[in-house]
Amino acid sequence: xxxxxxxxxxxxxxxxxxxxxxxxxxxxxxxxxxxxxxxxxxxxxxxxxxxxxxxxxxxxxxxxxxxxxxxxxxxxxxxxxxxxxxxxxxxxxxxxxxxxxxxxxxxxxxxxxxxxxxxxxxxxxxxxxxxxxxxxxxxxxxxxxxxxxxxxxxxxxxxxxxxxxxxxxxxxxxxxxxxxxxxxxxxxxxxxxxxxxxxxxxxxxxxxxxxxxxxxxxxxxxxxxxxxxxxxxxxxxxxxxxxxxxxxxxxxxxxx
Numbered sequence: 001x002x003x004x005x006x007x008x009x010x011x012x013x014x015x016x017x018x019x020x021x022x023x024x025x026x027x028x029x030x031x032x033x034x035x036x037x038x039x040x041x042x043x044x045x046x047x048x049x050x051x052x053x054x055x056x057x058x059x060x061x062x063x064x065x066x067x068x069x070x071x072x073x074x075x076x077x078x079x080x081x082x083x084x085x086x087x088x089x090x091x092x093x094x095x096x097x098x099x100x101x102x103x104x105x106x107x108x109x110x111x112x113x114x115x116x117x118x119x120x121x122x123x124x125x126x127x128x129x130x131x132x133x134x135x136x137x138x139x140x141x142x143x144x145x146x147x148x149x150x151x152x153x154x155x156x157x158x159x160x161x162x163x164x165x166x167x168x169x170x171x172x173x174x175x176x177x178x179x180x181x182x183x184x185x186x187x188x189x190x191x192x193x194x195x196x197x198x199x200x201x202x203x204x205x206x207x208x209x210x211x212x213x214x215x216x217x218x219x220x221x222x223x224x225x226x227x228x229x230x231x232x233x234x235x236x237x238x239x240x241x242x243x244x245x246x247x248x249x250x251x252x253x254x255x256x
Contacts (some may be wrong), residue, residue, distance in 0.1 A: 001060065001069040004053075004076065011051060011070065012080050015090060019082040022144045029095045031146035035087045036061070041156035048094035053077070058088035067091075082148040093159075095146060100164045104178040106134025108249045109203035111171065111182070113217045115238050116208060118143040122153020123239040124206075129157035131246040132253060136163040137171055137203070139217070172220055175203055184221035185241055186213045191224045199249040206245065209238045 004012060017024045018032040025031050030050060033042065040061055042049055051068040054060050055077040063069055077086045110133055115121050121143045128136050143150055151158050166174075175182055183197065184205045205221065207213035212235075218224070227236065227244050236244070 001054075001071050003071045005073070007076060007079055011053075011068075012072075012076065015053065015080045015092070018092060019080075019148050022147065025095070025144075025146050030092050031095060031151065032082065032090065032092055032148055033151050034081060034083055034090050034148065035152070036089045038152075038156060039089055039091050042091070042093055042159050045156065045159035047096075047159040050092045050094060052089065052091040053080070055086065055088040098162070098164055100137075100166055100170065100174065104135070104174050104180060107180075107201040108133055108199075108246075109135050109137060109180065110242060110246065111137045111139065111203050111205040111217075112142050112207075112242075113139045113205055113213050114141045114208040114211055115206065116141065116143050117238070118147050118149035119153045120209070120237065120239040121145065122150040122155075122158075124242045125150075125154045125161050125163060126157040127239070127243045127246055129154075129161040131243075131250050133246060133249075134162065136161060137166045138163065139166065139168060139171070168216055168220065181222040182220055184213050184218055184224045185226070185245060186218060186221075186224045187226060188218070188224050191226050194225045194227050194245065194248050197223070197225050199245070200252065202249075204245050204249065206238055206242045209235065 015032060018030060039052060049067050052063060053070045053072055055072060055074050060069060077088065081090055110128055112124065125136060145158065145163055181202045182205060183202055205213055205217050227241060
Protein backbone atom coordinates (compact mmCIF):
# COMPACT_ATOMS: atom_id res chain seq x y z
CA UNK A 1 0.00 0.00 0.00
CA UNK A 2 1.38 3.39 -0.96
CA UNK A 3 1.46 6.41 1.35
CA UNK A 4 0.50 9.96 0.36
CA UNK A 5 1.55 12.93 2.50
CA UNK A 6 0.86 15.96 0.27
CA UNK A 7 -2.47 17.80 0.06
CA UNK A 8 -1.61 18.67 -3.54
CA UNK A 9 -1.31 15.03 -4.62
CA UNK A 10 -3.12 14.39 -7.91
CA UNK A 11 -5.25 11.56 -6.51
CA UNK A 12 -6.43 13.63 -3.55
CA UNK A 13 -7.28 16.54 -5.84
CA UNK A 14 -9.23 14.10 -8.00
CA UNK A 15 -11.21 12.86 -4.98
CA UNK A 16 -12.11 16.40 -3.94
CA UNK A 17 -13.46 17.15 -7.41
CA UNK A 18 -15.44 13.90 -7.50
CA UNK A 19 -17.07 14.81 -4.20
CA UNK A 20 -17.91 18.37 -5.22
CA UNK A 21 -18.83 18.49 -8.91
CA UNK A 22 -21.43 16.51 -10.85
CA UNK A 23 -19.98 17.59 -14.21
CA UNK A 24 -16.57 16.27 -13.18
CA UNK A 25 -18.03 12.94 -12.08
CA UNK A 26 -19.81 12.55 -15.41
CA UNK A 27 -16.71 13.59 -17.35
CA UNK A 28 -14.55 11.05 -15.55
CA UNK A 29 -17.20 8.33 -15.35
CA UNK A 30 -16.41 7.81 -11.67
CA UNK A 31 -17.92 8.65 -8.29
CA UNK A 32 -16.84 8.91 -4.65
CA UNK A 33 -18.00 6.74 -1.76
CA UNK A 34 -17.15 6.73 1.94
CA UNK A 35 -17.11 4.14 4.69
CA UNK A 36 -15.62 0.70 5.30
CA UNK A 37 -19.00 -1.06 5.22
CA UNK A 38 -19.87 0.53 1.89
CA UNK A 39 -16.51 -0.55 0.46
CA UNK A 40 -17.13 -4.17 1.45
CA UNK A 41 -20.64 -3.92 -0.07
CA UNK A 42 -19.22 -2.50 -3.31
CA UNK A 43 -16.71 -5.33 -3.61
CA UNK A 44 -19.34 -7.95 -2.81
CA UNK A 45 -21.72 -6.46 -5.38
CA UNK A 46 -19.10 -6.56 -8.13
CA UNK A 47 -18.81 -2.78 -8.51
CA UNK A 48 -15.64 -1.59 -10.26
CA UNK A 49 -13.67 -0.06 -7.38
CA UNK A 50 -10.72 1.89 -8.75
CA UNK A 51 -8.96 3.46 -5.76
CA UNK A 52 -9.31 3.19 -1.97
CA UNK A 53 -7.85 5.59 0.59
CA UNK A 54 -7.49 4.67 4.27
CA UNK A 55 -6.71 6.80 7.28
CA UNK A 56 -3.86 5.74 9.55
CA UNK A 57 -4.98 2.97 11.89
CA UNK A 58 -7.92 1.88 9.72
CA UNK A 59 -7.70 -1.73 8.59
CA UNK A 60 -8.10 -2.34 4.87
CA UNK A 61 -10.10 -5.32 3.59
CA UNK A 62 -8.73 -7.64 0.94
CA UNK A 63 -8.73 -5.69 -2.32
CA UNK A 64 -8.41 -6.83 -5.93
CA UNK A 65 -4.99 -6.15 -7.46
CA UNK A 66 -6.58 -3.63 -9.82
CA UNK A 67 -7.53 -1.31 -6.91
CA UNK A 68 -5.04 1.41 -6.03
CA UNK A 69 -4.69 1.31 -2.22
CA UNK A 70 -3.44 4.41 -0.40
CA UNK A 71 -2.73 5.35 3.23
CA UNK A 72 -3.07 8.97 4.45
CA UNK A 73 -3.03 10.81 7.76
CA UNK A 74 -6.25 11.70 9.54
CA UNK A 75 -5.63 15.35 8.67
CA UNK A 76 -5.35 14.58 4.96
CA UNK A 77 -8.48 12.45 5.10
CA UNK A 78 -10.37 15.38 6.64
CA UNK A 79 -9.16 17.62 3.82
CA UNK A 80 -10.56 15.26 1.19
CA UNK A 81 -13.68 13.67 2.68
CA UNK A 82 -17.09 15.26 1.91
CA UNK A 83 -18.16 14.33 5.46
CA UNK A 84 -17.73 16.61 8.46
CA UNK A 85 -16.64 13.53 10.41
CA UNK A 86 -14.78 11.22 8.01
CA UNK A 87 -15.18 7.48 8.50
CA UNK A 88 -11.58 6.72 7.62
CA UNK A 89 -12.24 5.15 4.20
CA UNK A 90 -12.83 6.81 0.83
CA UNK A 91 -13.01 4.98 -2.46
CA UNK A 92 -13.91 5.58 -6.08
CA UNK A 93 -16.19 3.49 -8.26
CA UNK A 94 -16.64 3.50 -12.03
CA UNK A 95 -20.09 4.62 -13.12
CA UNK A 96 -21.90 1.66 -14.68
CA UNK A 97 -23.08 1.96 -18.28
CA UNK A 98 -26.78 2.09 -17.60
CA UNK A 99 -28.44 2.73 -20.93
CA UNK A 100 -32.22 2.43 -20.88
CA UNK A 101 -33.01 -1.10 -22.08
CA UNK A 102 -34.47 -1.56 -25.54
CA UNK A 103 -37.58 -3.00 -23.92
CA UNK A 104 -38.93 -2.87 -20.36
CA UNK A 105 -39.37 -6.55 -19.54
CA UNK A 106 -40.17 -6.19 -15.84
CA UNK A 107 -43.51 -5.54 -14.17
CA UNK A 108 -42.84 -2.99 -11.37
CA UNK A 109 -41.21 0.36 -12.11
CA UNK A 110 -40.89 3.59 -10.18
CA UNK A 111 -40.75 6.97 -11.95
CA UNK A 112 -39.32 9.98 -10.10
CA UNK A 113 -40.26 13.49 -11.15
CA UNK A 114 -38.29 16.39 -9.68
CA UNK A 115 -37.04 14.56 -6.57
CA UNK A 116 -34.17 16.93 -5.87
CA UNK A 117 -33.16 16.01 -2.33
CA UNK A 118 -30.22 13.55 -2.50
CA UNK A 119 -31.18 11.96 0.82
CA UNK A 120 -34.69 11.24 -0.47
CA UNK A 121 -33.36 9.87 -3.75
CA UNK A 122 -30.88 7.62 -2.00
CA UNK A 123 -33.52 6.32 0.40
CA UNK A 124 -35.88 5.61 -2.49
CA UNK A 125 -33.19 3.60 -4.31
CA UNK A 126 -32.51 1.65 -1.12
CA UNK A 127 -36.23 0.89 -0.73
CA UNK A 128 -36.61 -0.02 -4.40
CA UNK A 129 -33.80 -2.53 -4.01
CA UNK A 130 -35.50 -4.02 -0.94
CA UNK A 131 -38.89 -4.38 -2.62
CA UNK A 132 -37.91 -5.99 -5.94
CA UNK A 133 -38.39 -2.90 -8.10
CA UNK A 134 -37.43 -3.72 -11.71
CA UNK A 135 -36.09 -0.22 -12.31
CA UNK A 136 -36.19 3.39 -11.18
CA UNK A 137 -36.60 5.92 -13.98
CA UNK A 138 -35.45 9.48 -13.29
CA UNK A 139 -37.03 12.29 -15.25
CA UNK A 140 -35.03 15.52 -15.73
CA UNK A 141 -34.66 17.62 -12.59
CA UNK A 142 -33.91 14.83 -10.11
CA UNK A 143 -30.87 14.82 -7.83
CA UNK A 144 -27.63 13.22 -8.97
CA UNK A 145 -27.59 9.48 -8.29
CA UNK A 146 -23.83 9.62 -7.81
CA UNK A 147 -23.46 12.57 -5.44
CA UNK A 148 -21.84 11.54 -2.12
CA UNK A 149 -25.05 12.30 -0.19
CA UNK A 150 -27.20 10.17 -2.49
CA UNK A 151 -24.71 7.30 -2.53
CA UNK A 152 -24.49 7.34 1.27
CA UNK A 153 -28.29 7.26 1.63
CA UNK A 154 -28.61 4.23 -0.67
CA UNK A 155 -26.70 2.09 1.87
CA UNK A 156 -25.19 0.07 -0.98
CA UNK A 157 -28.25 -0.12 -3.22
CA UNK A 158 -26.50 2.16 -5.75
CA UNK A 159 -24.32 -0.85 -6.63
CA UNK A 160 -27.32 -3.10 -7.33
CA UNK A 161 -30.52 -1.24 -8.21
CA UNK A 162 -31.26 -0.55 -11.87
CA UNK A 163 -31.72 3.19 -12.37
CA UNK A 164 -31.93 5.19 -15.60
CA UNK A 165 -32.15 8.81 -16.70
CA UNK A 166 -35.00 9.27 -19.18
CA UNK A 167 -37.02 11.97 -20.92
CA UNK A 168 -40.80 12.07 -20.81
CA UNK A 169 -41.35 11.12 -24.45
CA UNK A 170 -38.97 8.19 -24.27
CA UNK A 171 -40.51 7.02 -21.00
CA UNK A 172 -44.02 7.03 -22.45
CA UNK A 173 -42.86 5.21 -25.57
CA UNK A 174 -41.21 2.48 -23.48
CA UNK A 175 -44.25 2.09 -21.23
CA UNK A 176 -46.64 1.94 -24.21
CA UNK A 177 -44.48 -0.68 -25.92
CA UNK A 178 -44.43 -2.80 -22.77
CA UNK A 179 -48.16 -2.19 -22.19
CA UNK A 180 -47.47 -0.86 -18.71
CA UNK A 181 -49.91 1.75 -17.35
CA UNK A 182 -48.51 4.85 -15.65
CA UNK A 183 -50.10 5.72 -12.31
CA UNK A 184 -49.33 8.99 -10.56
CA UNK A 185 -49.26 9.60 -6.82
CA UNK A 186 -51.44 12.72 -6.86
CA UNK A 187 -54.96 14.01 -6.28
CA UNK A 188 -57.42 14.71 -9.09
CA UNK A 189 -60.98 13.69 -10.03
CA UNK A 190 -60.09 10.10 -10.95
CA UNK A 191 -57.88 9.46 -7.92
CA UNK A 192 -58.28 5.98 -6.42
CA UNK A 193 -57.29 4.54 -3.07
CA UNK A 194 -53.99 2.71 -3.59
CA UNK A 195 -55.44 -0.35 -1.84
CA UNK A 196 -58.09 -0.67 -4.56
CA UNK A 197 -55.69 -0.57 -7.53
CA UNK A 198 -53.81 -3.53 -8.97
CA UNK A 199 -50.17 -2.45 -8.91
CA UNK A 200 -48.63 -5.78 -9.82
CA UNK A 201 -47.82 -4.62 -13.35
CA UNK A 202 -47.36 -0.88 -13.79
CA UNK A 203 -45.12 2.14 -13.35
CA UNK A 204 -45.87 4.54 -10.50
CA UNK A 205 -44.73 8.17 -10.60
CA UNK A 206 -43.74 10.07 -7.45
CA UNK A 207 -43.03 13.81 -7.41
CA UNK A 208 -41.15 16.09 -5.08
CA UNK A 209 -42.49 16.68 -1.59
CA UNK A 210 -43.08 20.39 -2.18
CA UNK A 211 -44.31 20.46 -5.78
CA UNK A 212 -45.70 17.01 -6.41
CA UNK A 213 -45.98 15.68 -9.94
CA UNK A 214 -45.56 18.13 -12.82
CA UNK A 215 -48.47 18.88 -15.14
CA UNK A 216 -46.59 17.16 -17.95
CA UNK A 217 -46.40 13.90 -16.01
CA UNK A 218 -49.98 14.15 -14.74
CA UNK A 219 -51.22 14.58 -18.31
CA UNK A 220 -49.64 11.25 -19.22
CA UNK A 221 -50.92 9.27 -16.22
CA UNK A 222 -53.58 6.65 -16.90
CA UNK A 223 -54.83 7.07 -13.34
CA UNK A 224 -53.82 8.78 -10.11
CA UNK A 225 -53.63 7.03 -6.77
CA UNK A 226 -53.55 8.21 -3.18
CA UNK A 227 -52.25 6.83 0.08
CA UNK A 228 -55.04 7.21 2.67
CA UNK A 229 -54.03 9.17 5.78
CA UNK A 230 -55.49 11.39 8.48
CA UNK A 231 -57.39 14.36 7.07
CA UNK A 232 -55.24 16.85 8.96
CA UNK A 233 -52.07 15.64 7.18
CA UNK A 234 -51.45 17.11 3.74
CA UNK A 235 -48.71 14.87 2.38
CA UNK A 236 -45.89 12.42 3.04
CA UNK A 237 -42.18 12.81 2.50
CA UNK A 238 -41.36 11.65 -1.04
CA UNK A 239 -39.20 8.76 0.18
CA UNK A 240 -41.88 7.60 2.63
CA UNK A 241 -44.58 7.78 -0.06
CA UNK A 242 -42.39 5.78 -2.43
CA UNK A 243 -41.83 3.15 0.27
CA UNK A 244 -45.56 2.70 0.84
CA UNK A 245 -46.22 2.44 -2.90
CA UNK A 246 -43.40 -0.04 -3.44
CA UNK A 247 -44.78 -2.17 -0.63
CA UNK A 248 -48.24 -2.11 -2.21
CA UNK A 249 -46.73 -3.07 -5.58
CA UNK A 250 -45.36 -6.19 -3.86
CA UNK A 251 -48.32 -7.03 -1.66
CA UNK A 252 -48.65 -10.48 -3.26
CA UNK A 253 -44.94 -11.07 -3.80
CA UNK A 254 -43.63 -14.11 -1.86
CA UNK A 255 -40.71 -12.52 -0.04
CA UNK A 256 -37.91 -15.00 0.71
